[in-house]
Amino acid sequence: MRSVNSRHATPLGSLALALLLAGCGTTTTGAEDEGVASDTTTTGDDGATEETEEGPSITPSPPPTKSRVGKRMTVAQLRASMPVIAGPDDEGFPITWRANSGTNPTGTEMFASNKLGPALGDPDYIERVEEAAIPNALYVKLMDDMARQVCTNMAEADRKRVDTDARVLLRDTTLESIEPADVEANLRYLHLRFFGERPRAGEDPTIEALENLFFTAHDEAVTNDDQVAKTPVLEGWRVVCIAMMKSPEFHIY
Amino acid sequence: MPHHISRRNLLGGFGAAAGVLSLGGLSLRQTMAADGKAPLVVQVTFSGGWDTQLTLDPRSNIDFADPEGTIYPAYDLAATGDPLILDALADTNGTGVFTDGPSGMTFGPSIPASLRAMASDLCLVRGVDMGTLTHAVGKRYFLTGKFPRGLSANGSSLGTRVAYEGLGTGSRMPPAIPNLVIGMETYNEGLDASISGVAISDFEDMEDLVNALRPETLLAPGAAEAVEAYLDRVTCGELRADGAKKVTTFEASRLSAAILSSGALWSSFDLEGNPDLLAGLLSHFGVADFASLDSQRKKSYGAAMLACQALASGTSHAVSLEVVDGLDTHDEEWQTEHSANLRVGFEAVAGLLSFLKNTPDGSGVLLDRTVVLVTSDFAREPKLNPRGGRDHHLASSCLVAGMNIQGGKVVGATTDDTFGSMTIDPRSGSPSGRGMLIRPTDIHATVLEAMGLGWDHLGNQTPQLIPAMLKA
Numbered sequence: 001m002r003s004v005n006s007r008h009a010t011p012l013g014s015l016a017l018a019l020l021l022a023g024c025g026t027t028t029t030g031a032e033d034e035g036v037a038s039d040t041t042t043t044g045d046d047g048a049t050e051e052t053e054e055g056p057s058i059t060p061s062p063p064p065t066k067s068r069v070g071k072r073m074t075v076a077q078l079r080a081s082m083p084v085i086a087g088p089d090d091e092g093f094p095i096t097w098r099a100n101s102g103t104n105p106t107g108t109e110m111f112a113s114n115k116l117g118p119a120l121g122d123p124d125y126i127e128r129v130e131e132a133a134i135p136n137a138l139y140v141k142l143m144d145d146m147a148r149q150v151c152t153n154m155a156e157a158d159r160k161r162v163d164t165d166a167r168v169l170l171r172d173t174t175l176e177s178i179e180p181a182d183v184e185a186n187l188r189y190l191h192l193r194f195f196g197e198r199p200r201a202g203e204d205p206t207i208e209a210l211e212n213l214f215f216t217a218h219d220e221a222v223t224n225d226d227q228v229a230k231t232p233v234l235e236g237w238r239v240v241c242i243a244m245m246k247s248p249e250f251h252i253y
Numbered sequence: 254m255p256h257h258i259s260r261r262n263l264l265g266g267f268g269a270a271a272g273v274l275s276l277g278g279l280s281l282r283q284t285m286a287a288d289g290k291a292p293l294v295v296q297v298t299f300s301g302g303w304d305t306q307l308t309l310d311p312r313s314n315i316d317f318a319d320p321e322g323t324i325y326p327a328y329d330l331a332a333t334g335d336p337l338i339l340d341a342l343a344d345t346n347g348t349g350v351f352t353d354g355p356s357g358m359t360f361g362p363s364i365p366a367s368l369r370a371m372a373s374d375l376c377l378v379r380g381v382d383m384g385t386l387t388h389a390v391g392k393r394y395f396l397t398g399k400f401p402r403g404l405s406a407n408g409s410s411l412g413t414r415v416a417y418e419g420l421g422t423g424s425r426m427p428p429a430i431p432n433l434v435i436g437m438e439t440y441n442e443g444l445d446a447s448i449s450g451v452a453i454s455d456f457e458d459m460e461d462l463v464n465a466l467r468p469e470t471l472l473a474p475g476a477a478e479a480v481e482a483y484l485d486r487v488t489c490g491e492l493r494a495d496g497a498k499k500v501t502t503f504e505a506s507r508l509s510a511a512i513l514s515s516g517a518l519w520s521s522f523d524l525e526g527n528p529d530l531l532a533g534l535l536s537h538f539g540v541a542d543f544a545s546l547d548s549q550r551k552k553s554y555g556a557a558m559l560a561c562q563a564l565a566s567g568t569s570h571a572v573s574l575e576v577v578d579g580l581d582t583h584d585e586e587w588q589t590e591h592s593a594n595l596r597v598g599f600e601a602v603a604g605l606l607s608f609l610k611n612t613p614d615g616s617g618v619l620l621d622r623t624v625v626l627v628t629s630d631f632a633r634e635p636k637l638n639p640r641g642g643r644d645h646h647l648a649s650s651c652l653v654a655g656m657n658i659q660g661g662k663v664v665g666a667t668t669d670d671t672f673g674s675m676t677i678d679p680r681s682g683s684p685s686g687r688g689m690l691i692r693p694t695d696i697h698a699t700v701l702e703a704m705g706l707g708w709d710h711l712g713n714q715t716p717q718l719i720p721a722m723l724k725a
Contacts, residue, residue, distance in 0.1 A: 070499040119458040135502050137430065137509035138451045138462050144514055145461070148470035209486050216479040217472075224473060239472060243480040248503040 070252045072133040075122040079111035085193060086150050087168030090160035095153050097146040116142060135251060144246055151241035155229045158237075169237050176233055183214055187240070194244045196253075214240050290615065291419040292656055292704040293564050293623040295605065296396070296411050296573045298437055299598050301580030302388065302645055303629040304363075307331060307592050308599065309650035310379045310632075310667055311361035313348040324635040324672055327588075328362050335592035338362045356661030363595040367539060367603035373661040374606065374620070376653045376722050380665040380674035381691045383631040386645040388581065391630035395651070396573075397440055398697025398711050406440045408710060411626065411697060412571030413441045416448040418706050419570040428570055429512045430462070433563050435556045435574040447505035450573065459559060463568075465516025521566035522559070534558045537611070538604035549594065553577060553601040561608040565619060576601045580629065587633075587642040602627055606654060620655050624700050627652040628693075635672035648674040651696060657703035657724050664721045665691050682721030689717050699723065 073081070083094035098107035099115060110116045118124055120139055121132035154169045161167055164174075173179075173186040187210045191199045199207050218236035221229075229235040244250060306312055306326045314328040328349040332338035341362035342349050349362040353372035360369050368375075383391050389404045399407035409417070416431035432439065432450045439450025453459055472480065484507065512518070524531040535543060538554050546554065553576040563569040577598035582591045602625075609620035628651045633643035648667045654660065664682030666675045678685035689695070698708040698716035703723055708716060 072499050072503075116458070116461060118454045119452075119461065132452065134449060135499055135506055136449050136451050137447075137506040137513060138453065138458075140503065140506040140510035141513045142461060144510060145466055148466060148472075152470045205486075209483050213479045213483050217476040220473050220475040228470060228472075235476075239476045239480060242472070243483045246480065247484060248500050252499045252503065 072121075072135050072139075073251050073253070074131050074133055075111050075117050075120045078120070079109065082111075082146075082150065086154050087157070089153060089157040095150060095157060097150055110142075110146065135248070140246075143251065147242045147245035151238050151245060152228060154241060155234045155238040159230055159234055169241055170234075175231065178215075178218060178233060178236075180211070183211055186237075187211060187214070190240065190244060194241075195247075195249045210240055210243070213243055290622060291570050292415065292706070293569075293619070294412055294415040294571045294700075294704065295560055295564070295609075295623060295625045296571075297598075297602055297605070297625065297627040298392065298395075298573070298575045299580055299595070299627070299629040300388075300392065300437070300575050300578040301582075301629070302391070302631045302633055303580050303595060303649075304331075304582075304587070304591055304633040304643060305361075305379075305648075305650045305667075306633075306635065306672075307361040307363040308595055309361065309364075309377050309652060311350045311359055312635075312669075313350055314342065315347050320637065322636065323670055325637060326361075327637055330588045330637075330641070331363070331592040334586075334589035335363065335596060337596065338592055353661075356663075358661065358663055363592045363599070365596055365600045365603060367607070368599050371603065371606055371610070371654075374610065374654050375660055376658050376662045376664060377650065378653060378664045378691060378696060378719075378722065379648075379650045380667045380677070381649045381651055381693065381696065382674040383647050383649050384692065386631060386647065388630045391649075393438070393440075395628040395630075395693045395696075396438065397442075398694045398708075398716070399714050400694070406438070407442075408440065409442045409444055410434075410438075410440045410450060410573060411700070412573045413439060413444060413448055413450055414701070414710070415704065415706065416569075416571045417444045420445060420448060428568055429509055429518055430563065430569050431571065433560075433569040433572045435559060435572065437573055437575040439573060445505070447509065449502065456555065456559070459522055460519075463513055463516070463518040463522055465519065466514050518566065518568055521562050521568060524558070534561060534608065537561075537607040538600065549577075549597050550600070553597050554604060557601040557605040557608075560605060561612075564609070564623065565612055582633075582642050583638065583644055584640045584642040587637075591643075602652070609655070622656050624653065624655040624658060624704055626696070626700055632672075646672065648672055653696070653700060653722060655703075658700075659722055659724050662721065664719060677719075677721075679717060679719045680721060682719065689719075691719065692716075695719055 079096070082096040086095035089095050097110040099110060108115055111120070111122075113122060113124070120142060121134060123129050123131055151169075158167045158169045159175065169190075170186060172189045173182040177183070184207060187207050188199050191197065191206065191210075214236040217239035218232045221232035221235040229238045306324075307328070312324055312326045314326045317324045317326055319325065320327070326349060328338055328342060332342070338349065341351070345351060345362070351360040351362070351364065351369055352358070353360070353369060356372050358372050358375070358377060360372075383394065384400060385391050385394065387404070390401045393401045393404075393406040396410045397406055397408040398411065401407050410432075412432050412434065419431060420427055427447065430451050431448045434450035434452040436454055437452075439452055441449040451462070453462060471477075520527070524534070531543065532541075535541065535554075535558075538557070540546060540550075540554070543551065543554075556574045556576055560572040560574050563572050577594050580591060580594060606620070606625060609623050609625070610618055612619040614621065629649060632646040632649040634646045636643075638644050650665075662682065665677050666684050667673060668675055674690055675684040676686065676688040676690050677683060678688045692714075694711050694714040694716045695718070698711055699719045699722050701708040702718055
């Protein structure tokens with residue numbers, strides 16, 4: 001019986017307010033974000049020539065804005081990617097989104113055509129021969145379901161793993177560490193693993209946001225001692241994992 | 254268990270002049286501001302191309318008895334797979350044509366009594382010129398009101414258009430699933446991403462859609478807020494700066510997804526856990542025990558019941574559903590399957606209309622602010638082909654009911670020689686040699702007019718209103 005645990009229910013009011021009111025005013029975007037800082041040269045939006053201490057120089061234009069229309073991952077891509085991203089569980093079975101709460105390693109994959117594949121847009125080749133790869137509310141909701149299950153299992157698998165080098169979620173940190181350097185290193189690894197892109201060297205706003213997320217989740221777990229994962233550190237990584245797997249950066253390329 | 258339903262079985266496999274006057278010239282937004290409620294729409298599709306002689310545009314089985322004639326109803330042959338047609342022939346002195354007393358409307362032998370009983374609420378439009386004999390084109394033409402570009406849909410689905418018009422009115426939040434699509438296609442061309450159709454194929458999809466997240470994987474409140482804050486940053490950042498439409502859609506879906514994840518809507522759809530709710534719904538379909546239904550009725554009734562709940566609970570402003578497929582009967586299956594499938598589909602339509610007509614809504618009933626449009630890809634040939642089936646035919650029909658739609662009305666006609674579409678006087682709906690030929694785009698414009706919505710988006714199709722379909 002599924003039920004809503006009010007203690008843990010998503011604060012809809014807060015989310016609605018955030019989405020409606022927060023807007024995007026504080027976020028820096030575009031070429032300003034993508035330019036690489038230089039001691040002597042600053043990069044303008046238009047790649048203009050600017051005066052520096054060493055005299056005029058011609059700076060390269062910033063990387064062009066992506067012009068290709070973004071695509072949502074297909075069901076087949078999700079299905080193939082998930083075991084690679086999530087790795088195996090402690091018994092060697094691939095972790096993916098499964099029926100039966102995900103605790104049964106042989107449970108039916110939710111991406112299957114007899115489960116949620118069609119709802120996620122998979123063609124049935126009877127009525128529909130094209131993938132309906134639309135990130136609509138159904139897709140986003142189901143991906144939330146998926147992220148929570150997969151990430152919970154990833155955290156638990158890492159906790160149980162004897163071979164620490166084989167960890168997937170906590171590869172560049174330890175089960176106990178909350179040292180900022182360890183956290184940053186592991187976040188950079190996860191950024192590459194989940195998004196397929198290396199974060200920029202030095203300060204990176206995405207890494208900073210993820211650090212805030214990790215420590216918020218960790219601290220709350222310490223305070224309330226009712227986290228889903230077994231330890232506050234694991235809970236922090238589980239929450240980071242969920243956020244990254246819910247992110248459009250994960251689903252759209 | 255008398256009402257035990259397996260989820261798969263329940264909705265298993267279920268897999269858009271005068272009206273202005275009637276609204277006093279109010280725009281939709283003004284109308285909704287006045288009573289706080291948005292107009293609703295239900296578009297019902299019969300996939301494969303229906304036989305209109307059996308249903309909405311009948312001919313006498315006696316007057317057209319010659320198998321070599323250009324029109325041959327062959328109701329007796331259709332009875333092969335639908336014995337109830339024999340009863341219909343007996344009840345109609347062998348013609349197979351039912352005539353509603355008050356309105357004088359005629360119905361074919363595959364139209365169930367439950368729908369005929371609501372003749373005073375129905376507007377039958379006959380002789381609709383589909384302009385195509387290709388399934389995908391006909392289906393998409395009636396979905397959007399615009400003739401497709403090749404096989405590709407042109408414009409947005411009717412449900413998408415109505416859901417879009419319902420956005421941003423007053424201080425109300427938009428419904429959780431503004432545009433629900435059950436077992437069929439949906440299109441959004443250039444409208445707000447948040448009202449794109451949410452397509453589901455069966456009841457399990459619906460449960461996964463509106464049921465809560467599994468408690469064993471939930472987040473603590475602070476963590477949940479932190480995750481959303483992170484996602485706000487992401488969607489407002491580099492990805493959106495790319496102008497990627499998919500990211501915009503993704504972001505627009507987040508709020509609806511969060512409402513769905515809360516599980517708050519589940520009580521409106523948990524028919525298995527609420528026998529009284531189920532029994533109430535089934536009563537409109539004339540059924541006491543869902544489990545006793547055959548698979549086809551479970552699918553069709555189930556889809557209609559889901560539509561009922563989505564509208565009554567305020568979950569959706571628009572529902573599009575396919576109640577029947579497999580109507581493309583070029584061979585003997587026309588005799589063995591076609592009528593029975595049509596009957597089931599129209600039983601589902603009757604149940605849906607009964608629910609809407611009897612569900613209180615403010616000072617009226619739900620049907621007062623809902624338009625129901627029932628369509629198919631096109632019609633089937635008026636005579637049998639050498640294989641005993643019927644091929645595709647241009648002159649189709651549709652059924653319309655609800656908000657500002659004139660009930661007990663027949664608009665348009667087909668000829669008695671070739672079953673071709675006749676031109677009509679749009680004011681009276683009667684055949685007129687100098688009148689207009691009815692097309693799906695004209696139906697869309699008139700339906701939108703009835704709802705107080707604009708139809709400028711149809712402009713390049715040169716739509717014409719059909720005032721005869723609208724209440725005076």
